[in-house]
Amino acid sequence: MARIVMKFGGTSVADLDRIRAVAARVKRQVENGDEVAVVVSAMSGVTNQLVGYCQSLSPLHDAREYDAVVATGEQVTSGLLAIALQDLGVDARSWQGWQIVLRTDGAHGKARIESIDGELLLGRMRGGQVPVVAGFQGLGPDNRVTTLGRGGSDTSAVALAAALEADRCDIYTDVDGIYTTDPRIVPRARKLPRITYEEMLELASVGAKVLQTRSVELAMKEQVRVQVLSSFADGPAVTEDALPGSLVVDEDEIVEQEIVAGIAYSRDEAKVTVRHVPDKPGIAASVFGPLAEANVNVDMIVQSTGEDGLTDMTFTVGKSDLARATRILEDARGDIQYGLLATDPDVAKISVVGVGMRSHAGVASTMFRTLSGRGINIQVISTSEIKVSVLIAADYTELAVRALHSAYGLDAA
Amino acid sequence: MARIVMKFGGTSVADLDRIRAVAARVKRQVENGDEVAVVVSAMSGVTNQLVGYCQSLSPLHDAREYDAVVATGEQVTSGLLAIALQDLGVDARSWQGWQIVLRTDGAHGKARIESIDGELLLGRMRGGQVPVVAGFQGLGPDNRVTTLGRGGSDTSAVALAAALEADRCDIYTDVDGIYTTDPRIVPRARKLPRITYEEMLELASVGAKVLQTRSVELAMKEQVRVQVLSSFADGPAVTEDALPGSLVVDEDEIVEQEIVAGIAYSRDEAKVTVRHVPDKPGIAASVFGPLAEANVNVDMIVQSTGEDGLTDMTFTVGKSDLARATRILEDARGDIQYGLLATDPDVAKISVVGVGMRSHAGVASTMFRTLSGRGINIQVISTSEIKVSVLIAADYTELAVRALHSAYGLDAA
Incomplete structure (x- = not known):
């Protein structure tokens, strides 16, 4: 039994079929006996559309209203995935930032997470329920919705994993791991089974964009073990003895x-x-x-x-x-x-x-x-x-x- | 000076141009010296799309998750209208049901409003700010978003008008008032300048669907004066001595x-x-x-x-x-x-x-x-x-x- 946060990005929840596929994957993990919480992004394209609305109405729009508008994308996905999970017989419930409560500072549009009270969700998880948390957003000091900025759902997932003291935070993306270099340039590039936080930060900041930099910094600070893996491959439940992706961890965990x-x-x-x-x-x-x-x-x-x-x-x-x-x-x-x-x-x-x-x-x-x-x-x-x-x-x-x-x-x- | 709640339905905020037109109309009302709060529906088509997502994922979907998904439509409109108002130089702020707080019972999908604390918004309005409230939704006893059922934005508007002790609740629709009968059958049908709550209820329940029945019942109970008027006609600020629509009021207010x-x-x-x-x-x-x-x-x-x-x-x-x-x-x-x-x-x-x-x-x-x-x-x-x-x-x-x-x-x- 492990406690795992599973995060799915926009392309992984791009339409109803893909949301169903994500639900099936979460179900396999639950049936493996794990305690699972899920973090989701907006369906791909939705955030861009909402941002476009705001910009079209006023190029210098109020960041507080931008946040109120744009945060709805993840809210929709969280509710839909909860429905898809329930349809597969998995007890699930959606959660917004203001409900759990995920507190941020007041920097609307690029807020930083200050705290998450994990107890509410932990109680649900111990009872067998899967919380589906809307990524990318929280509640600011003015009692208004804040967003974390582009790519913020990775950071949401890592912060949630820290609050839940999860064994692992699995980030499902459109690549299957971290490579020794860009495989488009070097076909013989190898997938790294493990990489340290420090290395990941250096690789990310010099161009290998897989995880948002802030999420890696937070993972290093909070010692959250992060796995990058593919949401397209259709495998069995992920267990610690056969991780399919790349694990970003502390140096001590890498023996060789x-x-x-x-x-x-x-x-x-x-x-x-x-x-x-x-x-x-x-x-x-x-x-x-x-x-x-x-x-x-x-x-x-x-x-x-x-x-x-x-x-x-x-x-x-x-x-x-x-x-x-x-x-x-x-x-x-x-x-x-x-x-x-x-x-x-x-x-x-x-x-x-x-x-x-x-x-x-x-x-x-x-x-x-x-x-x-x-x-x-x-x-x-x-x-x-x-x-x-x-x-x-x-x-x-x-x-x-x-x-x-x-x-x-x-x-x- | 009057205190007015203005409510705009889905066709009135169907696209960005129409949202701009609504903003201009609200601005005229503010410049008339009135204290104004606005209630909005989702952009037309959006609610149907979200409902379709839920039904497609699971015909027997959880009403709590349905509410979390469907309530986003009004959330988007409220933020966008606030941006459009600010762009015209009108101080405005969007509000969701959970923020103001609009409390409902726990009947997800068809909740009934139990209370609204008007003080928060009244303070803003006295300071010259226009609150833009997402209609159709509130906060249930389980701390989750509830929706009021189809047509619920009318009820939101009337309930808000009652909480704010507004002089009038103006419901902008695609008709310009209540008629003596269906003008498609009787071209010489007359627009009624005033009609009682009781008459409106009888007319609505026998087929003249302009206002949601529950909103009229609530208006009668709370003695909220409701005006039905067209959002398409482009007139000056609405003043009590020249109301363009039909006023639904208590019998005592109708002299002749x-x-x-x-x-x-x-x-x-x-x-x-x-x-x-x-x-x-x-x-x-x-x-x-x-x-x-x-x-x-x-x-x-x-x-x-x-x-x-x-x-x-x-x-x-x-x-x-x-x-x-x-x-x-x-x-x-x-x-x-x-x-x-x-x-x-x-x-x-x-x-x-x-x-x-x-x-x-x-x-x-x-x-x-x-x-x-x-x-x-x-x-x-x-x-x-x-x-x-x-x-x-x-x-x-x-x-x-x-x-x-x-x-x-x-x-x-």
Whole structure:
């Protein structure tokens, strides 16, 4: 017997047939003897339609009213799934955020969960009932419905799993797990049976979007074991000794830790170089201060000391922020006193991620040697405790990912 | 300055353009200096779609889950109208039944309103804010959303008007008022500027369906003045000295009371005659007892005493109940010991309605004389304090309605 939160996204509940299929899956899990709570998203397309209504009526609509409108999508799915479960003979009941009570802060449209009182639902679950909770929403301090922002249903599920002290939070999606890299680039990419929270965060933030970042952060903080698995495959009840997906867990739970978990890439960044800057204290602040004020996120940063008391600063910004960053730096030319401003949007960031590199030397040098062996020039390097990232010309993205995937022994047999 | 509840049905908020038009109308009322609260239905078609989802998943779906699903329609409209009002510069806020709190009993799918705490909304209204309340729903004793049944938004509006001690409840519909009879039959039918609750109830229950019967009963009990008016006509703010619609009010408010308010008709009933029944005590119970047990409603009843200790009983049932009623009476033939059972679905009930007939003799005799003058045979007669109804052959329906409309001086000049 396990206590499990099962979460189904919009494509998994896209129509009545798929809702019936979800009900059948939940039933198998209940018949396995597990205590089950379910979290659902809106039927796919519904949220977009409701958002469209709000925007069409007023581009600057009130976020409180937006929340009242948009939260109905999940409310409908929760009621429908409860009906479908009852039709299969499974005792079920729908719950909205304001009923259970799932409290959030007052940041309408992007609220953060503050607390869930799990006792009400736990009592029901012990009595054999399946709570079907509307994801993505809660109750704000003003007694009004709040929504958590796009992808918030993952966070709802993890928060509920924490409140219920569930053994596992199973996130059913349109992929069957977390892979060592993008299988469209590397057909021999392997599904990872287990991955740490930290690795998942690094992989998610550099492009492998499967779970919402906030949900992983919350899972790490609350030590919720999260499994990513496919809602399309039609398997038996999921048991701990034969998990079909990828389990995101604490490092301690992974006995045979690989040094490198995966290779991620992102083509969403652009390179900015400010050349011939006077090399004196405070110059970094004069470059990055105006960008921060304008809410432009800066990622990789290198500073190369040159001759003549001049230096070059290179960094990356989001591609969509490049025009704005350029304008800001041109305006600040007088303050910074740089010689030349160069930008390049045709770059890719390639990252090698793995908690094992904390205790293993040589990961970075393997990376540099592999890329150099393929004639790929490294423009910028940045490192964290569990990640080494390099910036290269975008044309070399696939080549670099494939070469690194092989070099770290990640290819499937 | 007046305090007004404005209620808009599904066709009045059918799409974003119509929601904008409603917002403009509410704005005019606010600019007139009135305190305004609004009650809305779901956008037309939405409720049917949601009901269809529930039925498709399970014909015998749980009424609590049905309510959770179906109540979202009004929730969406309330949020969207609040946004549209804000876009026009009108301070507005949406409210769900569970927020204000509109308490109902626990009869999911057909709940009855028990109380509304008006203070929360009154405070907002005094501050110049327009509450936009989702109609058709409330909060049941189990802390779950309940719905009031079809047409329940009218009842929501009247209940809210009572709680707010509003001067008037304006129900915007697709007709522009209550007429002396069906204008499709009598082109010279007149719009009634005022009509009493009692008359409205009699007219509604015999076929002139404009307001939900329960909403009129509630208005009568709570002494809420209700105006029926068109949401399509595009007029100025509505003021008490120039009401464009029909006002449903207490008798005391109608100074020049007409004797007859209107002529109603219904083709929804069928005639049943049980002939040659032994004329002894308890025989009516033996006829109507089995029908009542089977939930068959019986309307007009006459008993004609004959010779030989035998009698005939004639009555009407709903046309859709006729087959069932026939079967029940055939099964009970041994108990009742009747000679013959005859049924006739081709009948029409014509009613003359008016509170004035309480104090004026001759209303019934005018009716009988008028019908007889046209060669129309009266099959059954029934009377109440403010109504005389007759059953005639259905073919004569229009002729009878026109003749009576003229006879009571109701034709427009």
